[in-house]
Amino acid sequence: MNDTLLSVEDLHVRFRTYAGVVYAVNGMTFDVRPGETFGLVGESGCGKSVTGLAVLRMVPHPGEIVKGRLLFHGEDLLQKSATEMQDVRGGRIAMIFQDPSASLNPVFTVGNQVVRVIRQHVPVSHADARQRALDTFEAVGLPDPPRIFSTYPHELSGGMQQRVMIALALSSGAELLIADEPTTALDVTIQAQILALLTELRDRQGVSMLLITHNLGVVAETCERVGVAYAGHIVEMGQTDDVLRRMKHPYTRGLLAALPPPPPPKRGGGGGGRGRPLQSIEGTVPDGLRLPAGCPFHPRCPEVMDVCRTAKPALVSVGPPGHVAACHLYTREGVA
């Protein structure tokens, strides 16, 4: 029995632009297990969104997948025909995006859109599809499903629209949900509602999730495992607790240190970090047009060694099983 649902292996995506070739994803490797939420976290330009799109083979022009395997239930999605992919998209793997108002069609009622997606994937009558849509609306916590069914997207708030998107994504019984920054456009109180809903759907319906986000707090609260991406590849991956509390890669360390420290839980509990300067990572995220040689993090790394400038480190085990990092502090080349 295979214990992975989706496995992304050595994925490379590049964009040929007038300015040159942009290397957006460079050897991304991770897997999502059945019933888990895997977090893919990183700063802008790290290739996390392109990876999400690549899984559904929706990388926009002029991007192309140049190398790698995308195994879903052991079958390579890159080998499937265009018609076969139509059934995968929205049927077995669904995706939701950051801005729900841009994902819904403004000239059709939300009910109409959900019914159409259901009938695309499942052979049911219009009446059955409608009932199924109403049930999904109920399941995602939309109040008064029959009323919502006949509203247009602009009549709903951002949080409601995102619930409709989740309903749309799950209405055809998808096994894997790719959520690309699903709460970034929402206010914190609404973000909390949507995250609670996603976690509940995972627990109740066993939907697996690939959660793409830049927010480490969101990862800490919702994901079992997490991969930290930088310049198109995973630099550290493992159980969320291991990665966020016993991080090994200098980039992960820098990222966590850059967050404002939380106040101590009690008055007088040590003063917290208020007023003290935050640690920042010098420099900026590299541009996919001009990736540094060797480890792409080396120009910003406080622990850079000679080997880092020439050889790109592979992922090696750095702790309990499954905790891996791509850093020469832990590779054989680096230690030697």
Add this chain to the structure above:
Amino acid sequence: MNQTPLVEARGLTKYFISRHGLLSRRQKCVVALDGVNLAIYQQETLGVVGESGCGKTTLGRTIMRLIRPTSGQVLFEGQDLVPLSRRQMLRYRRDMQMVFQSPYSSFDPRFTVLNSIAEPLRTHTTLRGEVLVARAHELLEQVGMPGEILHRYPHEFSGGQLQRIAVARALALNPKFIVLDEPTSALDVSVQAQIINLLQALQRELKLTYLFISHDLSVVQHISDRIAVMYLGQVVELSATEAIFYGGAHHPYTRALLASAPILDPELRRERIILKGGVPDPANPPPGCRFHPRCPAGTAICSEAEPDLTDVGDGHWVACHRPPLQPNRAR
């Protein structure tokens, strides 16, 4: 922190009138600010937090007199800015500056960095020629950017670099007061930390007073001396940062806001309070306490009477009908 207010808002109210259609007579009145009273003391950072549509940006812009309030006063060093003419405002503009959320849209793409930084200097001072360039150079170095970039254009920079240049431009006239409207929201965390450190260092060095507007509680908590929490155009809680974050938050909305923010460390994780529904339409706010339809602790009076912002001790102000709690037993 000095105890004289530099800036004061008194009963600040702003209505935006929006028409329904092009020819329609029906009008909608959005209450963006509803009787906001607050003071910003010399050399402090007052943080303003709230969700979208709560009026925090309108508050910043009204204080800057970029928007004229419907009623109320904005006092800067005791002088009411509201009735001043454009010309009379000029001398106050030197003392108050602003940094916006998106550094990409706050620069003219056809202006070089030098032109952008020099514009306030040309408007307000007699500096010209080499002296002007030297001042621009000095300002860039103050924000950690090399002076050589003066002749480059905005598109050549990353968001973090542009935000530094925006800070340099705001500092050009040696202001006393800066409104920072979500200055780090468009930036990645590693760069956000650089900008926050810069803002704090400049505040110490130049004795600046900040109004820091943000929806990100962890950032506000880190940078602010006091915090004002806004909901639908009103301040619902105002207090020292410590009082709010060390368990003294009194207003149910503040508590829900704190509990909604995802927390990294599982040991610090609070009990989840998930509010029902969304923020009501500001054109049609609920009667009584604006928060009552979502409030987990609401009682009958909440839907009838609007609570006043009252002092519950130690400069901690709350607008809620529930009896005040002892700060230490609050959670």
